[in-house]
Amino acid sequence: MRKPIIAGNWKMFKTVSEATAFFADVKGKAEVDGVETVICAPFTTLPALVEAAKGTTIAIGAQNVHFEDNGAYTGEISGIMLKDLGVKYVIIGHSERRAYFAESDEIVNKKVHAAFKHGLSPIVCVGEKLEEREAEQTKNVCQVQTEAAFQGLSAAQAAEVVVAYEPIWAIGTGKSSTSADAEDVIAFIRGVIAGLYDAATANAVRIQYGGSVKPNNVSEYMGQSNIDGALVGGASLEPASFIQLVEGAK
Numbered sequence: 001m002r003k004p005i006i007a008g009n010w011k012m013f014k015t016v017s018e019a020t021a022f023f024a025d026v027k028g029k030a031e032v033d034g035v036e037t038v039i040c041a042p043f044t045t046l047p048a049l050v051e052a053a054k055g056t057t058i059a060i061g062a063q064n065v066h067f068e069d070n071g072a073y074t075g076e077i078s079g080i081m082l083k084d085l086g087v088k089y090v091i092i093g094h095s096e097r098r099a100y101f102a103e104s105d106e107i108v109n110k111k112v113h114a115a116f117k118h119g120l121s122p123i124v125c126v127g128e129k130l131e132e133r134e135a136e137q138t139k140n141v142c143q144v145q146t147e148a149a150f151q152g153l154s155a156a157q158a159a160e161v162v163v164a165y166e167p168i169w170a171i172g173t174g175k176s177s178t179s180a181d182a183e184d185v186i187a188f189i190r191g192v193i194a195g196l197y198d199a200a201t202a203n204a205v206r207i208q209y210g211g212s213v214k215p216n217n218v219s220e221y222m223g224q225s226n227i228d229g230a231l232v233g234g235a236s237l238e239p240a241s242f243i244q245l246v247e248g249a250k
């Protein structure tokens with residue numbers, strides 16, 4: 001049985017005081033039996049959030065990690081540093097990082113390995129652009145990105161990966177994928193993982209949908225048999241809607 005996982009991706013929003021005020025508002029409420037809750041926050045807010053999350057069931061995640069441990073990489077943050085803070089998850093290969101920061105499939109794979117090296121759980125994002133969907137390339141794109149991300153992982157590591165299927169045209173647009181379309185692609189991604197490993201490994205992997213998930217549509221996605229949660233941007237920024245998202249995942 002896969003445990004549903006709701007992860008907020010705050011992107012480049014919230015100062016330390018805003019983050020701690022948010023956490024105080026959701027503490028106890030965004031903690032629901034049978035649902036894993038994660039907040040993926042900007043680097044600057046992580047120490048305060050990890051501290052605030054002690055004694056709660058809410059896990060804290062980063063939104064990026066460099067693949068090297070240390071070195072002359074001005075502006076970068078490594079897995080050692082995140083682990084040292086007490087961070088549990090890290091988003092890798094978000095489409096915004098692929099598009100604006102030139103993250104290739106190869107870099108994504110290196111980052112996934114870096115996460116495992118330092119005991120961080122990767123949330124790996126895959127998904128197609130609008131023109132790829134229109135050219136009926138959705139599954140092909142997701143297959144290439146998934147196979148690249150998992151390259152070199154053991155079956156035990158693969159089973160720990162959280163995949164987030166985020167069609168790029170649905171991010172921040174209010175145009176969400178239908179739950180049936182999302183289920184179709186996510187079932188396909190699970191099949192790709194089964195092809196790389198075996199059915200038991202693929203059945204252990206949690207796969208989220210992301211892209212304009214809101215309190216009023218989250219349970220529709222969660223009702224699909226292959227969808228194990230959501231990676232949420234905009235609707236994760238307000239305490240009330242974040243709490244409703246977690247409750248909607250029960």
Ligand SMILES: O=C(CO)COP(=O)(O)O
Binds near residue numbers: 009094171211235
């Ligand atoms: O990119 C996303 C989460 O990583 C989705 O963002 P929205 O929920 O704002 O569409």
